[in-house]
Amino acid sequence: MADQIRLREIDESNRDDHSRLTADDVCYFLFEYTSRKGYSFSTTNQLISNLKKKPSGAGRPGYQYKAHAIRECAAYLTEALNPKWLAKATLVPVPCSKAKDHPDFDDRVERICRSIGPSRPDVRALIVQTESTDASHEVGDGDRTTVEELLEIYRIDEALADPPPSVIAIVDDVLTVGTHYRAMHTKLSERFPGVRIVGVFIARRIFPTITFENLE
Numbered sequence: 001m002a003d004q005i006r007l008r009e010i011d012e013s014n015r016d017d018h019s020r021l022t023a024d025d026v027c028y029f030l031f032e033y034t035s036r037k038g039y040s041f042s043t044t045n046q047l048i049s050n051l052k053k054k055p056s057g058a059g060r061p062g063y064q065y066k067a068h069a070i071r072e073c074a075a076y077l078t079e080a081l082n083p084k085w086l087a088k089a090t091l092v093p094v095p096c097s098k099a100k101d102h103p104d105f106d107d108r109v110e111r112i113c114r115s116i117g118p119s120r121p122d123v124r125a126l127i128v129q130t131e132s133t134d135a136s137h138e139v140g141d142g143d144r145t146t147v148e149e150l151l152e153i154y155r156i157d158e159a160l161a162d163p164p165p166s167v168i169a170i171v172d173d174v175l176t177v178g179t180h181y182r183a184m185h186t187k188l189s190e191r192f193p194g195v196r197i198v199g200v201f202i203a204r205r206i207f208p209t210i211t212f213e214n215l216e
Contacts, residue, residue: 005030005079010175010204017206020147020178027181027199030076032206033174044203047072051173051202052135056103070108073173073202074115081116081200090122090165091200092188094172094180095129095154097145102132112202113171124160126191127184129153144176150183156191168197175201 007028015021031044039049050062050069057063093109113123131153133145170184181199188197 005076007080007200010199014204018175018178018204020182025178025181025185025199026197027175027178027201029175029201029204030080031203033203035205035207037208048174048203051108052106054104055106066108070111071115073112074117076202077112077200078116078118083119085167086116086121087119089167089169090124090126091116091169091171092124092126092184094170094184095125095127097129097135098132099129109171109173112173122165124157124165126157126160127187128155128157130155144179147179147182147186150180151186154183154187156187161191164192165195168192168195170197170199171201172199173202175199175204 007030010018010021010025010027010029012023015023018027021027031047033044033048034041037045039046047069050065051073053063053066091113093107093113096104096106096108098105107125110123110125113121129150133149133153168188170181170188172180175181185197185199189195
């Protein structure tokens with residue numbers, strides 16, 4: 001995918017692509033996922049497509065690539081993250097769109113976090129989603145779950161809240177408009193006031209470049 005894996009920061013050049021982020025948010029990403037294109041469009045599109053395979057599809061042809069994608073993402077983050085920072089950070093995975101009792105409940109992001117090596121990072125699923133929603137990548141932007149709706153169904157797992165984290169990294173696979181990040185940030189900052197919070201994403205969503213050829 002790249003000779004050297006490194007994190008890039010969301011800044012003034014690309015923040016407008018993610019409308020729920022503010023100038024105060026500190027977010028990093030590894031790759032760029034091109035929306036409206038299939039898995040064959042790019043290596044990143046293929047990675048994300050494999051990562052998002054539904055658990056209810058286990059046993060179907062190609063499902064084995066999901067586990068490989070999880071290992072790949074963990075390896076990329078292992079290479080990109082500063083070990084000294086990782087030793088003091090708490091990684092908080094964004095929960096999937098389905099509640100734990102749903103057949104398509106998917107803990108892929110937590111599995112990525114727990115596979116980061118070589119030392120075991122502090123990974124805590126501090127945010128639990130209590131009701132299932134539509135997956136963001138399966139609906140149009142206008143039908144996506146809102147920040148306000150997520151805040152209604154996000155809960156802090158108090159059993160995991162002690163000891164208080166000193167720095168939190170909200171981890172997710174794809175940054176789209178930033179709705180889930182915004183809701184996670186709100187809940188976590190309320191529970192742990194003053195704790196530094198950053199976002200870490202495998203990829204950020206971009207749209208294909210429009211050319212005259214596209215319009216023909």
